[in-house]
Amino acid sequence: MKITHVEAIPFAIPYAKPLKFASGEVHVAEHVLVRVHTDDGVVGVAEAPPRPFTYGETQVGVIAVIEKIFTPAVIGLALTEREQIQARLNRTVGNPVAKSSLDMAIWDAMGKTLGFQVTELLGGYTDRMRVSHMLGFDEPAAMVAEAERMRDTYGITTFKVKVGRRPYSLDTAVVRALREGLGDGVEMYVDGNRGWSASESARAMKEMTDLGLTFAEELCPADDVLGRRWLVQQIDVPFIADESVPTPAAVTREVLGGSATAVSIKTARTGFTQSRRVHHLAEGLGLEVVMGNQIDGQLGSMCTVAFGAAFELTSRRAGELSNFLDMSDDLLTEPIEIRDGELTIRPGAGIGVEIDPDKLRRYRTD
Structure with a gap:
């Protein structure tokens, strides 16, 4: 149940109908797919939707902080060591979306490992x-x-x-x-x-x-x-x-x-x-x-x-x-x-979803 690897994959999917509101508008979902791998072969997933006009995070920034700061901090920790993981993430100020996506991917991996839904x-x-x-x-x-x-x-x-x-x-x-x-x-x-x-x-x-x-x-x-x-x-x-x-x-x-x-x-x-x-x-x-x-x-x-x-x-x-x-x-x-x-909620362990590899290849931008 130990974390061995973390991926932060940028992707972009257009909105059929852009959403407009007082602090900005969104025409393309420029998000990040976060995948947490464990030594048991389990992969947990989550989505990071950066909102620069609200929290100051960008797609590039989310990837950078996950790859350069958060991943080295959590490698080797067990999925159950959630408080230790939080303590290490919180050494870095801000970056709420990056932290949250990593946290949720860890919960998804833990659910899949234990055979329980996250709910x-x-x-x-x-x-x-x-x-x-x-x-x-x-x-x-x-x-x-x-x-x-x-x-x-x-x-x-x-x-x-x-x-x-x-x-x-x-x-x-x-x-x-x-x-x-x-x-x-x-x-x-x-x-x-x-x-x-x-x-x-x-x-x-x-x-x-x-x-x-x-x-x-x-x-x-x-x-x-x-x-x-x-x-x-x-x-x-x-x-x-x-x-x-x-x-x-x-x-x-x-x-x-x-x-x-x-x-x-x-x-x-x-x-x-x-x-x-x-x-x-x-x-x-x-x-x-x-x-x-x-x-x-x-x-x-x-x-x-x-x-x-x-x-x-x-x-x-x-x-x-x-x-x-x-x-x-x-x-x-x-x-x-x-x-x-x-x-x-979906049946099955974790969050209950799977990523389509063909769609990921189509929309990823790295």
Whole structure:
């Protein structure tokens, strides 16, 4: 069960429909496939989706830190030595996506070695999650049409709406159009990706009071400390901290400082080991939790559902698990499917997925 080799393989798959939001837009999934090899011949896999406009990581940077710093630090360690692995990774500041992908690949390898699903190793609460679909910037009619297609085709009835452009003339109008077009049978929340100011956020949320929103997420920057605290006191729905809480310590700071009342857990950002710590912290503090999406491919989405299904708290809400539908292709031998608004974990050990070697050869860029 000892780690013998780590691969970091860059690949690029175009999006059929680019996702646009306040802090950037994505046209091509320039991700990294991470593979952890053991002396037993087991190979664990995970996906690293760099987001330079959020965490400062790039595809080249993820590969460099894994190959030059993280791999020498973990070679020779057993898969079960997770705390030692975390301690060695944490000697390096930042690089959350690189650390998380390596961590998840190790968990996948451990599950395959022991013959258990990662969900079972983490907690085993259920085998599925309801799906929330993320709607990127577009004209109101186009966003309504996309939401209707997701509802009618996949049974999805929860939508996260990207806002953060012009709060009064455009964003609130989009959310209102969605509510009018979809009716009261769907759940909606908004995500500003820090695109509004605190005062703009307060006014926009007031204008949308009658729309029955479930959450508000990262409407204004967390480093606008006083404005963010003031905003959280103004609104009457839970305020989700997402990119402002990349570590358990950051969760503590934002929540105890009055800058958030809920958190988004992204396995692409905190892996399985750190995500478990965030989950337990949220559970102890009584926080609402949603499982977030980092515009993951199918492998990343299966990592998210593997973690989210493991605990009661994280499986309570719909997880953001559908944005792989916007990709033109993927790397898995067997594509994942959303049915009746749910995504189910795969049978088999580990994360339950296999990489198609032909597709990897086609899309890898090294």
